[in-house]
Amino acid sequence: MDLIKAVEAGQHREGVEQFSIGDLVKVHFTIVEGKTERIQVYEGTVIARNNSGVAETFTVRKNSYGVGVERVFPLHSPRIAQIELVRKGRVRRSKLYYLRDRIGKSAKVRELIKKKTQAAPTEK
Amino acid sequence: MIGLIGKKVGMTQVFDEKGKVTPVTVVHVQPNVVVGHRTPEKDGYSAVILGADDAKASRVTKPYGGQFKEGVTPKKCLIEMRNFEKETQLGETLHLELFQDVSFIDVTGTSKGKGTQGVMKRWGFGGGRATHGSKFHRENGSTGQSTTPGKTIKGLKMSGRMGFDRVTVQNLKVIKVDVEKNILLVKGAVPGRKDTYLIVSKAVKKG
Numbered sequence: 001m002d003l004i005k006a007v008e009a010g011q012h013r014e015g016v017e018q019f020s021i022g023d024l025v026k027v028h029f030t031i032v033e034g035k036t037e038r039i040q041v042y043e044g045t046v047i048a049r050n051n052s053g054v055a056e057t058f059t060v061r062k063n064s065y066g067v068g069v070e071r072v073f074p075l076h077s078p079r080i081a082q083i084e085l086v087r088k089g090r091v092r093r094s095k096l097y098y099l100r101d102r103i104g105k106s107a108k109v110r111e112l113i114k115k116k117t118q119a120a121p122t123e124k
Numbered sequence: 125m126i127g128l129i130g131k132k133v134g135m136t137q138v139f140d141e142k143g144k145v146t147p148v149t150v151v152h153v154q155p156n157v158v159v160g161h162r163t164p165e166k167d168g169y170s171a172v173i174l175g176a177d178d179a180k181a182s183r184v185t186k187p188y189g190g191q192f193k194e195g196v197t198p199k200k201c202l203i204e205m206r207n208f209e210k211e212t213q214l215g216e217t218l219h220l221e222l223f224q225d226v227s228f229i230d231v232t233g234t235s236k237g238k239g240t241q242g243v244m245k246r247w248g249f250g251g252g253r254a255t256h257g258s259k260f261h262r263e264n265g266s267t268g269q270s271t272t273p274g275k276t277i278k279g280l281k282m283s284g285r286m287g288f289d290r291v292t293v294q295n296l297k298v299i300k301v302d303v304e305k306n307i308l309l310v311k312g313a314v315p316g317r318k319d320t321y322l323i324v325s326k327a328v329k330k331g
Contacts, residue, residue: 003133003152003305003307004134004136004150006307007136007138007148007150007307007309008136011138011139030143054136055136074139077139077143077145078139078141078143
């Protein structure tokens, strides 16, 4: 088991961004076309995070001209240049697969607004 | 033929420089010791006997320990590699460095035991219809018919113990040879459970 950890040790991407399910994110993904490299930005809602360790992946769903598009990214892929957090989402479950069946306004995730009073630590 | 004894550690994945994910099996190849030789004059063929993993002294019986010459401690796992390409001496240790410029390997191991299984799982038979009055579901047929042939033909595939066989997987790609950690990364799966012995050898069919 330790040997597997030793193999995985060098595989992690440095400075992995914090984001959770329901967040609206922009994924800056490097695309190699022959010899040239360019960065493509893919924006959407994070609907799932799967697996753990180096194998962790996350699924980003967006609506592209009326067609639902989902893309799965390996969290530690060296091709991810940056994951930009646009907006926090208010959700109550860890897998938002129900969004696939929703159309229009109901397919939206509400924004998470934290109140300042809640954020302050309360003493017992 | 170049080969060593290894141990299956488990599977994980690695990214290559292009960012592609490759599933790999981690094989721990500890230094192997040359325990003896088979010579054409004495045994009719030439081979190297390799051993790995020191055995606890109290677990070694006298007959088993007797085959180890002086200067060689008893080993748990012993294999014979025929026509070894490298000149070896008794008591010499062989490291993973042997595999440094090898790109494809064959891996031999004992597959996972599945217990008694029916013909559909064991041999991939199609089975029969489940409904509509069918009386032939998951069993095998052709066990004798009527007067002709009136007997079951020998070698018919039937249900029975599945798995726990010696299995060789050929032409597995070597992703990385880590001499420092004694680790070999092989693309894809290899037979057997974790912590079981494997024979890792240079691919017979691919350079």
